[in-house]
Amino acid sequence: MTTTTHRATTRSSVLRHLRPGPRAAAVLVVSVAATTVLPLLAPPLTAHFVDDAIGGASTRHLVLIAAGYLTLAVAGQVARMLTAWLATGLAWDGTNRLRETLAGHALGLDMAYHGRHTPGEMIERVDGDVVAVAEFVVAFLLDVVAGVLLLAGVLVIVFAVDPRIGGFLLVYCVLAGYAMARAQRLAVPSAAGARAEGAAFFGGLEERLAGAEDIRANGAGEHAVHRLYQAGSAWYWANHRSGRIGVGLLAGTWVAFAAGTAVALGLAAWGQRSGAITVGTAVLLFQYTLMVRAPFERLIDQLRQYQAALAGITRIGDLLAVRRTLPAPADPRPLPATGPLELSVEGVGFAYPDDGEQVLSDVTLSLAPGETLGLVGRTGSGKTSIARLVLRLYDPTEGAVRVGGVDLRDADPGAVRRRICAVTQDVQIFAAGVRDNLTLFRPPPADRVLRDVLVDVGLGDWLASLPDGLDTVLGGASGSGVSAGEAQLLALARAFLADPGLVVMDEASSRLDPATERRIERSVDRLLTGRTGVIIAHRLSSLSRVDKIAVIDGGRVVEYGRREDLVADPTSRFARMLDLAGVSR
Template identity: 45%
Template sequence: MPAPSSSPLLVLRSYLGPLKWAVLTLALLLLTGTGLNLYLPQILGRFVDNAKLGAGADIALLSRLAFLYIALAVGVQLMMAAATYVGARVGWTATNRLRADLTAHLLSLDMREHKERTPGEMIERIDGDVTALSNFFSQFAVRVFGAALLLLGAIVMFYRINAFVGLGITVFVVVTLSMMNRVREAGVEPTRLEREASARLFGYVEERLAGLDDVRALGAGQHHLRGFLKVQREFFGRSIESWKKRSMVWQFSMGLFVAGYVGILSASVGLYAAGAISLGTAFLLFQYMSMIEEPIDQLTQQLQDLQKAGASLVRVGELLALKTNLPEGTHELPAGGLDLAFRDVNFTYEPENPQARAVLQNIDFQLPAGQTVGLLGRTGSGKTTLTRLVSRLYDPTTGSVTLGGVDTRHVTLRSLRQRVAVVTQDVQLFQATVRDNLTFFDHAVPDQRVAAALLEVGLGGWLDSLPDGVKTPLAAGSLSAGQAQLLAFARVMLQDPSLIILDEPSSRLDPATEAQLTQAMQRLLQGRTAIVIAHRLETVARADHILVLGAGRVLEYGARDELARNPRSHYAALLHAGKEELEEVLA
């Protein structure tokens, strides 16, 4: 992946540079096709001059000219078709690489960037903007570069016929292109605003679809519909405004060419009447004028795409220029079990704001390798934030988090992601097969390993009931909450990490399913370091240590058995509390 840059030209060079041989082939096809296209009117001019002789015309010569014209015209069309094909391959290859690199770059950013943008906006930025570029890349080189060659060649032909006509055409082309360029620039900013309005629209729709159950349950459909109409109205207004600005290019072009054709016809008639040119040459001038119109017309159409592509290039460049607050480390985590240590860790979500509230304050504890800590605390006490520092979705504001004695900021993200696994309450399942859901589409993992992981977490009977085994597609909503959690455990089994973070895996389950999940959890955690966020004490009944958080501080940390025997400990108080009161305290 190229170094991120906000420069559109650097983005273009980075993705078109590796395709230089295809670009050279495209240039050769365009040069040859353009040369033949410029020669065709010469054949027509000779044909007209000979045909004018009437009965004295050379029929054999006319036949040869007609045959040559048809053959070359077919050849030009074949070359233009080949150039279109090569141009499309160049465009799609370049933008597919850009789309993949842009996705990887966004995934590498820390959570601060992702919290500022909705998933729908991200999708529009990656797919919408890059699709606009793919259309631009696949057509612009063929049409615009080819049009520029044809335009230059036609001007040269005018000079060969008559220097004064050539000079007039040169002035006409320069004025036309200059005015079109000025009009084009006026459309870039409205087009950029249109793309941003489109991203907001996609983001709004995605958020409402994600919360559709809540919207329906609360009867908020009309409210959200009014909000949708508001963002849709903004997008519509931006679209109309940008279309008006872009259409000015076409309007200017039409008006200028009316004057251009009047001028070239007047010059042709005057030169023919004066005997300075033949009828065939007069016809030739008209043909070359149409060759002037055709490439400028192509430029007119493509400049509108260029406006869209220019806005998309700027937005893509802005995304590539975003820098993560999680710089890549250089160390690998040591093999074997991993101990975990927090050393005087403080954390705020707004480190640049000195007045921002600290979410975690002076967190200091050590968890030996292969042992489990149960993490307790009220909502908002900092439990989830603490685990996010372990998995390095954020870095500490001050202090350090170490795994196996290595500061997480010095560890490569690839090594960290391989050795640290997270299982959340909300398990994300894909519209894909069972094996793809477990392996995240890694085809190198054998089916036998996938099946073994399912057996390990107690889903052997469920697997036997599937018609195609691990290759059975998972239908949306076909799994219970317990089955989804067990599938998440099987994912972790396949990954075989050294440290596991569980975010209350049994909070939404019935007692029977919870018992099955508890057994699977014991097998999953065996021999591994683990952090278990709990809202119910049953979840951490077998934990080695208990860590109680309150308002971002460690209220208590120690061996579970010792804390349970200490009547003054927070943990002992929770154990003696009534079940209903306990759930209220921990809610």
């Protein structure tokens, strides 16, 4: 597919979300028509008024015409307000649908994609671009469609009244339209550039705010702010450039229209002097000529929004066109629905798609249902990468990961998410109630079940201390705070509720007080009872109850065996690691 046709298809797929229903569209058409026609009816009344006043008509007659004029003006404004209201409603409905699709799509993309794009950038793309599109939809209906219709109406009427002035106006509009179309091409890249700089700024800001603790602790605040200042400055200049072009276009139209109006006025005066038209008709022509100016001004004003929207639509389309690199199985196979799951990692090699550097080589591990494995090794040795493959966040580049006898590439993705559960060390607490934090927004089971799980993991007293029990809002600016230990226990409670057959645990490396550590260890033991488990251990002491140990170094398994055998052999790496760490065997 060529880039142009690809762009056209992604754009039309974005616009499909914005299309209103037939009834809403019909009401909108009527309202836009009224917004156009009503102002067109006013100048003939002015012409009548002037001619009848010169002809000596009664005051009553003139007041009636004036009242008619006033009614038309009010009705025109009401129609415009109605169109604005309808267009805003439709734009919000459409863009909310688009936001929903985009957010769902973005959440489903590979971890590799999210690794390359910061959350701030994603927010700007899911929301900022969509807002630009929504604003344009409203402006398009109000200013562009209604404006062009008004322009056409004016031309038809002026032609009917005086073909010479009509001809002049037509030539003038064609020239002005052509000049604007040319100018528009000039402005598109600068608007797209301004939006891209904006997204980069927000991406950086989000990252700095997320890492505020680290930045402050390391005294890097000044440098972080300096980088933000640079990003803000680039954004400012990009906006400045795009604004300068917009202002230049606007100023150009003002000058051109002032000259055009002067010529039209001269033509009307000449027509009246030569007796071809009445004074009233000259006023009428002058009014219509003035009317042309407003839609043209609005059109050029919309040009910038149009460019922002066009850039937004293109970027939204590009995001929607990003496909998962993890292929969906053609014939998805279910995983065993209950009980602990067997795990076998067979000759696995792996490189992250971004840099292609080999991080795992020939990794072979196996766990019978219900067995637990401790992964140990230096930082950067590849433990987390193995865990990611077991969770099918990536596919291995060589070999296979089988769970319950099924290659994860062939397994039903829904079953993988249901039966394999991750407990990570960075526990995300959402600004939501305890219930949603436990179920991750799934429909919750009965409160009794949630309370039992919290008591089981040792959070009974914590729950009792919360002001609104399960309804208490956690996290966020106004929510109840959660300590690191409580967050870990909440993560374990989540895993209990999900009731998986295989648990992959990245043990918390942050320091916890000994009492909390013991509570967590007890909960982990309970969680792993009757389940298969893979634990990335940062403290060797917490591996006292695992069945097997794999020592990873440089992406390879350098030692693998049953824990009791490795502990009993003083020459084993694991035994030496225990001795070095001062942990009793």
